[in-house]
Amino acid sequence: MIHDPHLLSYLQGLTVSLDPIERFKLAVGEPDEWQNTLLQTNPRLNEADRMVLALCGRQSGKSTTAGGLGYDDFSKGKMVILTAPSLRQSTELFRRILEFKNTDPFCPPIVRQTQTELEAHPSHGGRIIVxxxxxxxxxxxxxxxxxxxxxxxxxDALTAFFPMRKETGRIFLLSTPNLRQGFFYDTWVSKTQVTRIMARSIDVPRRRAQVEFDRKTMPEATFRREHLCEFVGSGTPLVSWETLEGASNKEVRALCLT
Structure with missing residues (x-):
């Protein structure tokens, strides 16, 4: 057993720098199963990981996971671009990245840090920009x-980013569902060779209480979109969620019409 605190700190930092899951555990805690999958994507092992689509329920931890991915690449001397529909959302994602920076024992020397940019010393090369x-x-x-x-x-705005990817680079698209249109939806339902990851809030144990509250208070279409990751509109569905749920529940007896 190692008792030297300096050696323990060094070994911990070394482990974190080599494994994004260990980095996540240090900064946030134990990742969910889908977060493990996202953190372990690697285009060198799987060509489909060049572009990763993560369809996530509300408050499932997508921004935190994206922050872990972004900082992990930054720590390896890579250039990372962040974007979102609004500056507020982009800077919130950037803030998650700083949480990983602040817990990194081997954080590279920083020469520039603003609300939208993080730049390491030129000898390191890492940079993040919103x-x-x-x-x-x-x-x-x-x-x-x-x-x-x-x-x-x-x-047009989204796909304008794609040519910026280096040949060896990768693209992560994370989102809650919207309407059945647009690049994300079209790619999600297509046969295009990309990696698809779904994280429904209803399947995340730590979100159970909030999900149940929202089930009782949200319009059904909103609940299905926000927590079940379904691409639905704002209208009233032909078949309710309760009916669909009952249809797969063996304890619910069939309806008999006489």
């Missing part, structure tokens, strides 16, 4: 592109 989802982002090159709430981004 950019608006507009044509202003053209001309940049990145190892990693992360778009939060991608379903709510204009298609």
């Amino acid at each position: 950019v608006p989802a507009t044509d202003q982002a053209r001309g940049m090159t990145a190892d990693t592109i992360i778009a939060d709430e991608a379903c709510f981004l204009d298609d």
Whole structure:
């Protein structure tokens, strides 16, 4: 057993720098199963991981997980671009990244830190920058592109980021569902070779109490969109969620018409 606190700290930092899941545990805690899957995506092992679509329920931890991915690449000397439908959402994602920075025992020397940018010393090369989802982002090159709430981004604005990816880079599109249209939806239902990850709030144990509260207070279409990750509109569904749930419940007897 190692008792030297300095050696223990070094070994912990080394483990964290090599494993994004260990980094997540240090900064946040034990990741959910879907977060483990997202954190372990690797285009060198799976070509589909060049573009990852994560369809996530409300408060499932998507921004925190994206922050872990972004900081992990930054710590390896990579250039990371963050974007979202609004500057507020982008900076909130950036704030999650800083949570990982502040718990990193081996954080590289920082030469610039603002509300929208983090830059390490040139000898390290790591950089994170928040950019608006507009044509202003053209001309940049990145190892990693992360778009939060991608379903709510204009298609032209979203796809304008794709040519910025380096040949060896990757793209992460994370979002709660919106309407059945747009790049995210079209790609999600297509046969395009991308990685698809779903994280329904209803399947996350730590969210159980909030989900049950929302089930009782939200309109059904909103609940299905926000927590079941269904691409539904704002109208009244033909078949209710309770009916669908009962149809798969062996304890619910069949309705007999005489």
